[in-house]
Amino acid sequence: MIKRISCLFYSKTGLSQLAHNIMAVRKINNSWRIDIRHNHVRYRRKSPENSKLGAQAYEAVLRHKLTRGETLAFDKPDEKQKKQEQKFKDFAWTWVEVYTQSEKNKHSEKIRKKYALRTHLVPFFGETQIDKISTYQVVQYKAKKTGEGLSAKTVNNHLTVLSTCLRSAQEWHDLKNLPKMKPLKEDKPGTDFLSQGDSEKLVANSTGMWQDVIFTVLKTGLRRGELKALKWSNINWDTRILTVSHSWCVYKKGLTTPKGRRERHIPLTDELYKRLLQRRKEAGFVFRSEKTQSFSNKMLAREIDKACKKAGIKRVTCHDLRHTFASHLAMAGATLKAIQELLGHVKIETTLRYTHLMPSFLRETVDLLEPVKGISQYFGHYMGTTEKQPLNIPSQQSTAYSKNPYVQT
Numbered sequence: 001m002i003k004r005i006s007c008l009f010y011s012k013t014g015l016s017q018l019a020h021n022i023m024a025v026r027k028i029n030n031s032w033r034i035d036i037r038h039n040h041v042r043y044r045r046k047s048p049e050n051s052k053l054g055a056q057a058y059e060a061v062l063r064h065k066l067t068r069g070e071t072l073a074f075d076k077p078d079e080k081q082k083k084q085e086q087k088f089k090d091f092a093w094t095w096v097e098v099y100t101q102s103e104k105n106k107h108s109e110k111i112r113k114k115y116a117l118r119t120h121l122v123p124f125f126g127e128t129q130i131d132k133i134s135t136y137q138v139v140q141y142k143a144k145k146t147g148e149g150l151s152a153k154t155v156n157n158h159l160t161v162l163s164t165c166l167r168s169a170q171e172w173h174d175l176k177n178l179p180k181m182k183p184l185k186e187d188k189p190g191t192d193f194l195s196q197g198d199s200e201k202l203v204a205n206s207t208g209m210w211q212d213v214i215f216t217v218l219k220t221g222l223r224r225g226e227l228k229a230l231k232w233s234n235i236n237w238d239t240r241i242l243t244v245s246h247s248w249c250v251y252k253k254g255l256t257t258p259k260g261r262r263e264r265h266i267p268l269t270d271e272l273y274k275r276l277l278q279r280r281k282e283a284g285f286v287f288r289s290e291k292t293q294s295f296s297n298k299m300l301a302r303e304i305d306k307a308c309k310k311a312g313i314k315r316v317t318c319h320d321l322r323h324t325f326a327s328h329l330a331m332a333g334a335t336l337k338a339i340q341e342l343l344g345h346v347k348i349e350t351t352l353r354y355t356h357l358m359p360s361f362l363r364e365t366v367d368l369l370e371p372v373k374g375i376s377q378y379f380g381h382y383m384g385t386t387e388k389q390p391l392n393i394p395s396q397q398s399t400a401y402s403k404n405p406y407v408q409t
Contacts, residue, residue, distance in 0.1 A: 025055045029176070034059045038066040044081060083173040088133065089126035092117050095165050107252050116161045120145065125162070130169045135179040138162075142184060152184035159183060191353050193324040194316060201311040202304075210303040212275055213287050217318060219272045221325035221343050223247065224297065224318045229255050230286045235276065240268045244344065250297065260346045330357040 024036050025047075032047040032055035043062065047055035096117060100110040124141050125133055138159070145155045159181045169175050194202065203215050217227060225247035234243045245263045249256040258264075268276070276286070287295065300318055308315050316324075322343070329339050336358075340351040 024059055025052065027052070034062065036063065038063070084131045084175060085129050087126065088128050088130050089122050091130050091169060092122055092126075092165055095168055099164070099168055106256055107249055108256075111251050112157075113161050116158050120158050121162055121165075130166065130173075131175050131177075133166065133179050135181075138179050138181050146184070152186045156183045156186065188353070191323045191327060191357075192316065192320050193327040194313065194320070196328065198311070198313045199324060199328075201313055202307050202316075205311040206303065206307040209287060210307070212279065213300070214304065214307065214321065215275060216272060216287075217321040218325055219269050220266050221322045222266075223259065223322065223344075224300065225249070226258055227287065227318070228285075228295065232281050232283055232286055235268075235286075237277070237280075240273050242266045242268055258344060260344055262344065262346070264341060264344045266342055326351075326354050327357050330354040333358065 025032065025034055027033075030050075032050050032052060033044065034047060034055055035042070035044045036059060037043070043066075045058075045062075047058045049055070049058070096110070096113050099105075100113060105113070124144070125137065128137065142155055142159075145158065146152070163178075163181050166175070166178050170178055199218055203211060203218070206214050213227065216222065216230075220242060222230070222244065226244050228248035229246040230242075230244075231246075234245060235241075236243070243263060243265050244258055246255040247258045248254075279286070304318060304321075305315060326339055326343055329342070336348065336351050336355070339354060340348055343351065345351050
């Protein structure tokens with residue numbers, strides 16, 4: 001009787017151990033892995049040799065080391081797995097601090113990333129594990145945000161933040177798969193600008209410092225932050241060159257690098273040179289309010305709006321005046337490369353929006369379809385001769401040529 005119980009006990013123990021061994025070695029996504037426990041601690045690792053026998057051998061080695069009390073070569077058990085399984089809301093806030101610092105993002109860019117996370121991404125993806133965010137969830141997010149009235153560009157900006165965040169998670173914690181993020185189609189940005197006549201009316205109906213501010217934007221295309229950060233030391237009076245080296249950051253309330261992190265140089269027109277020369281000072285900001293070092297965005301918008309109403313023209317913003325500068329250059333025949341350099345665009349694609357305003361650019365392109373005109377009859381000479389011979393240009397009366405110049409008869 002005792003023998004039968006003993007046999008039954010050992011038989012059940014053997015079956016239990018066999019089942020445990022089977023579960024300890026398994027194949028996941030074409031990779032053999034081991035999953036064992038020792039002293040109530042779980043260890044899960046990928047087998048160095050990607051085969052069942054290799055995984056079983058690796059398991060035996062690990063069990064032997066653990067039994068002898070040896071420290072395993074890898075880090076704390078499950079540490080990597082825990083990082084992969086953390087929720088998006090936990091990873092995102094750590095990421096935004098570390099990433100923006102390591103990439104030296106501008107303060108304004110850091111604020112925009114945090115706003116996108118706090119207002120949109122974390123409320124939607126927050127409870128999902130970073131390794132479980134799927135392509136379908138991304139599609140749902142796009143549908144939800146467009147349904148709320150957000151523009152395609154805004155949603156795409158959110159997807160850029162999400163994509164960058166998950167790519168960092170992949171690099172830092174070895175995430176296996178990332179969701180696909182197909183951007184929404186965006187409408188091409190418009191370029192609202194003033195005509196030459198309306199520009200003159202706007203300047204004429206503004207007063208004091210604000211007249212010089214508006215005129216400066218119309219003749220240099222400075223961004224609002226660059227305009228506020230402009231100092232007298234940025235103007236070379238001998239060469240008549242204005243250097244854009246800083247921009248004003250409303251979040252830091254101080255100077256920062258211009259957009260694109262590149263310094264650029266803009267020649268001054270004669271009239272702008274004279275205007276600035278009359279206001280010239282040794283140091284400080286070129287344009288400043290009476291009470292503070294620089295003027296606020298609201299003050300600038302209010303003064304432009306006031307001048308528009310007084311002039312009887314459509315309402316425009318400071319950025320529209322920048323578009324006006326670029327549009328007038330394009331209509332005058334300036335090259336795209338020159339406009340790109342003056343505006344400080346990093347990519348030429350941004351400057352291409354002004355192409356339709358360049359008559360010479362479009363005309364020269366269409367003229368390529370026209371027959372070659374004005375070719376001299378003594379163009380080149382026959383091989384083996386030293387004197388140029390007249391070309392045998394078919395006459396207009398040639399039947400074969402008049403019907404179809406590409407068909408030989």
